[in-house]
Amino acid sequence: MMRQQKCSSIIVKDEDTILGIWTEADAIKLNFRENDIGQQPIHQFMTSPVESVPSDTRVGKVVELFRQRGFRHCLVNYGPTQAPGIISQTDITLNINIDHFLTLCKVKAAQELCLTLKQDTSFAKAVETMRLRKTDAAVVIDDDLRPIGIITQADLVKVLADEMSSPSLTEIALKELVCIDNEDTLLSARDALMTHKIRHLVVANQQGRVEGVISMRHILQFLQMEYSSQLEDALSKRDEALKRSMQDLNLAERVFEHAMEGIVITDPTGEIIRVNPAFTLLTGYQEQEVVGKTMSVLASGKHDAVFYHEMWRQINEEGQWSGEIWNKRKSGDLFLEWLTISAVHDEFNNVSHFTGLFRDVTEIRKQEEKIRHLAYFDELTGLPNRRLLKDRVSMAISGAHRNEHQLAVMFIDLDQFKNINDNFGHDVGDQVLTELAQRLEYITRDEDTLARLGGDEFVILMPSINSYEDVIRLGTRINQVLKDPFLLSDDHNKQITVSIGASVYPDDGATVEDLLKHADTAMYSVKANGRNGLQLFSQEMAQRSMQHFTMEANLRNAIERNELSLHYQPKVDVISGSMMGMEALLRWHQPQLGAVSPAKFIPLAEETGLIEQIDQWVIDSACAQIRHWLEKGAYPVPVAINISPISLRHRKLTRLIKKALERHQVPASLLQIEITESAFIDDMDCVIMQLQTLKEIGISIALDDFGTGYSSLSYLAKLPLDELKIDASFIHNVPDCETSDTLIRAITGIAKNLNLKVVVEGVETNEQLSYVEELVCDQVQGYLTGRPAAASVIETNFAK
Numbered sequence: 001m002m003r004q005q006k007c008s009s010i011i012v013k014d015e016d017t018i019l020g021i022w023t024e025a026d027a028i029k030l031n032f033r034e035n036d037i038g039q040q041p042i043h044q045f046m047t048s049p050v051e052s053v054p055s056d057t058r059v060g061k062v063v064e065l066f067r068q069r070g071f072r073h074c075l076v077n078y079g080p081t082q083a084p085g086i087i088s089q090t091d092i093t094l095n096i097n098i099d100h101f102l103t104l105c106k107v108k109a110a111q112e113l114c115l116t117l118k119q120d121t122s123f124a125k126a127v128e129t130m131r132l133r134k135t136d137a138a139v140v141i142d143d144d145l146r147p148i149g150i151i152t153q154a155d156l157v158k159v160l161a162d163e164m165s166s167p168s169l170t171e172i173a174l175k176e177l178v179c180i181d182n183e184d185t186l187l188s189a190r191d192a193l194m195t196h197k198i199r200h201l202v203v204a205n206q207q208g209r210v211e212g213v214i215s216m217r218h219i220l221q222f223l224q225m226e227y228s229s230q231l232e233d234a235l236s237k238r239d240e241a242l243k244r245s246m247q248d249l250n251l252a253e254r255v256f257e258h259a260m261e262g263i264v265i266t267d268p269t270g271e272i273i274r275v276n277p278a279f280t281l282l283t284g285y286q287e288q289e290v291v292g293k294t295m296s297v298l299a300s301g302k303h304d305a306v307f308y309h310e311m312w313r314q315i316n317e318e319g320q321w322s323g324e325i326w327n328k329r330k331s332g333d334l335f336l337e338w339l340t341i342s343a344v345h346d347e348f349n350n351v352s353h354f355t356g357l358f359r360d361v362t363e364i365r366k367q368e369e370k371i372r373h374l375a376y377f378d379e380l381t382g383l384p385n386r387r388l389l390k391d392r393v394s395m396a397i398s399g400a401h402r403n404e405h406q407l408a409v410m411f412i413d414l415d416q417f418k419n420i421n422d423n424f425g426h427d428v429g430d431q432v433l434t435e436l437a438q439r440l441e442y443i444t445r446d447e448d449t450l451a452r453l454g455g456d457e458f459v460i461l462m463p464s465i466n467s468y469e470d471v472i473r474l475g476t477r478i479n480q481v482l483k484d485p486f487l488l489s490d491d492h493n494k495q496i497t498v499s500i501g502a503s504v505y506p507d508d509g510a511t512v513e514d515l516l517k518h519a520d521t522a523m524y525s526v527k528a529n530g531r532n533g534l535q536l537f538s539q540e541m542a543q544r545s546m547q548h549f550t551m552e553a554n555l556r557n558a559i560e561r562n563e564l565s566l567h568y569q570p571k572v573d574v575i576s577g578s579m580m581g582m583e584a585l586l587r588w589h590q591p592q593l594g595a596v597s598p599a600k601f602i603p604l605a606e607e608t609g610l611i612e613q614i615d616q617w618v619i620d621s622a623c624a625q626i627r628h629w630l631e632k633g634a635y636p637v638p639v640a641i642n643i644s645p646i647s648l649r650h651r652k653l654t655r656l657i658k659k660a661l662e663r664h665q666v667p668a669s670l671l672q673i674e675i676t677e678s679a680f681i682d683d684m685d686c687v688i689m690q691l692q693t694l695k696e697i698g699i700s701i702a703l704d705d706f707g708t709g710y711s712s713l714s715y716l717a718k719l720p721l722d723e724l725k726i727d728a729s730f731i732h733n734v735p736d737c738e739t740s741d742t743l744i745r746a747i748t749g750i751a752k753n754l755n756l757k758v759v760v761e762g763v764e765t766n767e768q769l770s771y772v773e774e775l776v777c778d779q780v781q782g783y784l785t786g787r788p789a790a791a792s793v794i795e796t797n798f799a800k
């Protein structure tokens with residue numbers, strides 16, 4: 001029946017019920033050794049149940065089914081009203097449009113190793129072998145192994161149909177044997193199968209040796225394999241993409257939820273759809289309070305319609321806008337935010353959403369503003385700083401130059417501000433500076449600039465003055481506002497004074513630097529002359545300031561360069577004329593400048609802070625010298641050293657002196673300290689404490705230059721003094737000057753009452769000595785009894 005119908009399968013039915021299918025492949029299941037094989041009922045050998053697919057099943061699915069189950073046929077169901085059809089591998093191979101693909105593939109990629117049967121193999125044996133090897137074709141070969149025919153499942157069906165009993169293989173392998181090269185394309189293999197209407201081609205290599213067979217099944221299986229691998233590839237790519245997009249979505253959600261920036265998503269009309277938690281945190285609005293509303297819920301009212309119009313124009317034209325915008329929190333507080341609005345487009349390039357991303361920049365802007373302010377203003381007083389002052393002076397110079405007028409720069413420095421800091425602490429110092437700034441601001445004009453350069457230095461710029469008188473008038477006003485004392489502590493008020501130096505454009509300089517430098521120089525001149533005053537700059541000052549500068553630079557190296565030395569001046573007993581002591585006087589021999597007077601360099605050292613180092617050197621050198629004299633066996637007399645008020649304020653002074661005495665093994669009784677009245681001006685208690693300690697260890701103390709300073713006699717009783725030295729200026733005027741005479745007598749009287757030794761300084765003449773002899777004075781010190789001299793020279797006095 002199959003041969004008549006030229007088909008490869010038969011559906012076996014019982015009435016309308018399909019029981020199974022019998023294909024050529026099932027023929028291989030038959031036992032061809034049995035004689036009545038053709039009489040066996042078909043249901044014993046058919047495949048049942050029949051695999052079926054709905055008619056709309058995709059070809060790929062059917063191919064996959066064939067591959068999984070090893071079928072070559074499958075029933076196609078058209079529903080209850082229509083008879084089913086059969087789809088075979090051949091149908092698929094012939095009908096799917098895969099020519100292009102088949103051209104690209106070679107026969108060897110799809111061929112199958114074939115079963116070869118010698119031509120004298122029995123038919124039953126051949127069928128058995130084919131069944132066991134599960135092959136649908138076998139190549140019959142001659143004794144030289146050359147192919148002479150091919151047996152397929154269709155040939156087995158033919159044997160059945162013709163009821164042949166034990167035919168030889170050459171009898172049934174009558175079908176044309178078509179060979180194909182294994183390098184040929186699958187397309188030519190398929191075409192050869194169709195052209196010759198055969199199921200199998202023998203695949204031979206270039207030498208004509210049988211390599212295998214290829215059939216429609218093999219071609220289809222190959223396609224199927226390729227198809228599934230490509231499908232698998234496509235599916236895994238799709239899965240990967242899906243996974244990635246899920247991850248992306250997940251990530252986007254997490255970013256949305258945890259972002260520090262507020263995020264708002266609106267629909268194309270601007271209606272809010274979603275906001276993130278940061279939005280709530282920044283604006284105070286919960287999501288449900290803003291969903292369905294527009295962003296105008298946050299409007300601060302600080303921006304006009306033009307601003308918003310321009311913003312939306314940019315979003316519509318460029319898809320994005322970024323900028324700073326003031327918005328309003330739910331609480332009503334305004335805040336500055338950095339906002340980026342972006343348009344989101346769908347696949348048709350229509351706006352599907354708008355996203356707004358913002359962060360609160362109010363604090364950052366405030367900080368920036370603060371940094372900008374700090375760059376130009378002093379933090380403590382809020383006044384313009386040096387940088388801003390320089391800008392203003394520069395502008396004022398341009399204005400003055402253009403309009404041909406004068407301007408003035410006043411340099412103001414607090415007198416003895418260091419003492420306030422040292423004694424009352426930096427907080428009180430800051431308070432004084434702040435109050436001073438306020439008082440100065442009060443008296444400056446709107447057009448003036450009051451600046452703080454740092455420390456206790458202030459500058460007033462007067463951008464336009466009519467004459468020098470204006471500067472002096474302002475100086476007077478400054479003194480007036482300083483008349484009221486400053487409160488330093490609950491029980492301590494202090495009147496503060498300032499030293500002011502002024503320079504005027506164009507007379508004193510044409511540049512910012514020159515005007516400031518010259519005002520500073522003038523201010524220093526006030527300091528040098530006892531502070532608390534106003535000085536206008538002059539050219540001589542410039543010269544002096546230059547010398548000052550050179551001297552300071554040299555003084556810094558004086559100790560290391562061994563340029564300092566001590567000279568000694570005898571203190572002589574008025575009655576006996578014996579040397580009772582010596583005063584060590586510092587000498588500086590600078591190679592270029594020559595001998596520089598201590599009257600010049602000591603104030604400079606005090607100003608620059610070098611004095612402490614110098615005083616240390618003096619203490620150590622004097623002790624070393626005393627030890628030297630002691631070792632030489634010289635008659636020991638106390639050596640007085642001058643200690644600056646600045647060193648006296650530091651507690652470490654007593655420690656230094658003690659150490660020097662120890663180091664050089666000098667008895668404290670051979671050392672005397674000379675101090676001046678100015679040492680008590682600022683912190684008398686501290687100085688008294690230091691002196692008491694020194695006194696306790698046996699050092700005697702002399703008060704120098706008495707009568708020239710503050711001469712407040714009340715403190716004399718409080719001080720642990722041993723000696724009072726009457727300043728040389730008094731003795732120079734006696735006996736002619738009555739005032740000096742009265743004063744000397746009064747001073748000696750007080751000293752005697754306080755049980756203090758009296759030394760008269762500056763005695764140069766015998767007349768002055770006679771005068772002193774009449775008084776009840778103890779000692780004299782002056783050129784008459786001995787000029788200050790080097791240690792080696794003074795040694796000769798010991799003998800006297």
Ligand SMILES: Nc1nc2c(ncn2[C@@H]2O[C@H](COP(=O)(O)O[C@H]3[C@@H](O)[C@H](n4cnc5c(=O)[nH]c(N)nc54)O[C@@H]3COP(=O)(O)O)[C@@H](O)[C@H]2O)c(=O)[nH]1
Pocket residue numbers: 569583584585586587597598599602618641642643644704705728761762763764781782783784788
């Ligand atoms: N802190 C320190 N100060 C010191 C030190 N050494 C000196 N000085 C102080 O420098 C000032 C000037 O001192 P100097 O130039 O040495 O002058 C002293 C004497 O040479 C001078 N003198 C002495 N007798 C006479 C005299 O008969 N006539 C006259 N015209 N001058 C005379 O007087 C100065 C001594 O002054 P005083 O100290 O007040 O006794 C001076 O203030 C020194 O104190 C130092 O090491 N450290």
